[in-house]
Each structure stands twice: as structure tokens, then as C-alpha cells.
Amino acid sequence: MPSSRLTSAAITSQSGMSFPPPFLCGLGAWLRRGLAALRWLGSKAQRSVRRLGLPGVEKTNAWTIWYNELYRSLGERALQFGQPGERMPELILHDLEGNHQHLSRCWDKQPALLVTMSLSCGQTRRHVQALRRLSQRFEQNINTVIIYVKESHPIDAASPYADRIWVTTKNEIAGIRCAQPRTIEERVALAQQLKRRFRLSNSMLIDALDDRAWRAFGRAPNVAILVHPDGRIALKQGWFEPQEMTRAITAPWKNLLVSDDYRMSHPR
Secondary structure (H helix, E strand, O other): OOOOOEOOOOEEOOOOOEEOHHHHHHHHHHHHHHHHHHHHHHHHHHHHHHHOOOOOOHHHHHHHHHHHHHHHHHHHHHHOOOOOOOEOOOOEEEOOOOOEEEHHHHHOOOOEEEEEEOOOOHHHHHHHHHHHHHHHHOOOOOEEEEEEOOOOOOOOOOOOOOOOOOOOHHHHHHOOOOOOOOOHHHHHHHHHHHHHHOOOOOEEEEOOOOOHHHHHOOOOOOOEEEEOOOOEEEEEEOOOOHHHHHHHHOOOHHHHOOOHHHHHHOOO
8 A cells, every 4th residue: 555645735634635735725724713712701701700790800890891892983973063954064085986976876867876985894794694684675766885985994003992902802703804005906905805705796886096985975884875866965874774764764765865856757
């Protein structure tokens, strides 16, 4: 019987199973994710200990307070920019091919729902499937557009929301490690990755490198704006809440979304 060999083409175990080199490359990534998952479980265990009233969890409790305050303040800050009834700004952004596109084209023919997202944002990934379902449900009435903005948790720069590098455990578990784009091509590539990862069919626009949409919408990571066909804001959320947005869309059209001129020119 021939002796076992280790070649550059494959690694063969005693059971006869072959493991090609890509398997070894992927193994390291899975091990890193496993370690991140263990850290996440450890953090969860700490929270359980805190509920039991045991000592040694002051740091975790302080972090939770800090995070909740940050979440609240970001939502409130976003709502200070653009009130219902005000007109949306005209911005020139990019499509997935890198071409310039006017933001106003989103609501040119029907109402639009704009939601800012980025791959490294945990809230984006939490609600992206709900956005897809909402988009499919109302595709005859609403033009749903994802506005891809700056990364919330880049690995190579301070988070725009914490003034320090803040790579979350959830991102590590999911294998998401995004650098903050320095070219529009890099930001487009991340938007395409988000689209592929969650099998999105929504239209997407990519913010310019000067972050004009991010700033105009309130400098927050996951803002949602419902826009009349005439460009007026119908509803704005500092954090995208799918259920609330669904209720707003299904409210009487004459009171929320469609102007008199629009109804006259588009009879139902």
C-alpha cells in the first residue's frame, strides 16, 4: 500500500478525506469567528451575573448605560435635520456603477422611502430583511432606496460615533471587517457586498466621499425618510423602525403621502 503524502494540491487524512488548500484558508477565519462567539457568550454570561446582583460587573453596566445614551442621542440628532413638511435637499450621489445621480430622482414619479445603511452597522443588518419585505410589499406604491453611507465600525479609523476604533463583537462573529473607504470605488464595493450578502433587489445610491447625504440626513447611521412625490418629508425616523414605517405607509394616502396634484395626475 502506498504511503500517505502531503502535497500542495490536497491534504489527505487517514480516512481518505481530502482537504484542499481553500479549506485551510477558511479554517482560520472560522476559528476567529469562533473565538469572537466565545467572547460574545462570555459577555452574555456577565449580563446574567449582573442580573443576579453579583459583584464584578460594574464595567459592563457602565458600557450598557453609555451605549443606550449613544443610541438615544444619535436618533435625536438625526431628527434635528429635516422636519416633516420641509423639502428634501437636492444632492448628487453615485449609483452602483459609480455614475452621478440626483437624489430627487428617487421621488420623481412616486413617493420614496430612503434608508441610510452601511455593512458594518449592526442596526442595518438587524433590519435589512424587514426593509426587503417592506419594499416588496409596497413596490407598486413606494420607491425604496438604500443610501449607502460611511462605515459605522471601520477597522482602520475611529468610528464616527465614538471617536475611537470600535469593532463590535457581532461584526467579528459575522466576519465583517470594513475599512473606511478612501475612494468612491471602495464605497461602491462595500455597497455591492451588502447587496449580495442579503440578496437585496432595492435600488441603491452611494454617498459621496464628502458624506453629503450622511450630513444632510442628520449624521446618524440608520435614518429613514418617507418623501412625498413633491420632495416634502412625510415622516422621518432617527433609527429605521420597520413596523412604524409600515403603519405610516398604510395610513390614508390623502393625509400622508400623495399631494392633490399627484392624485389628479395619477388616478387610482
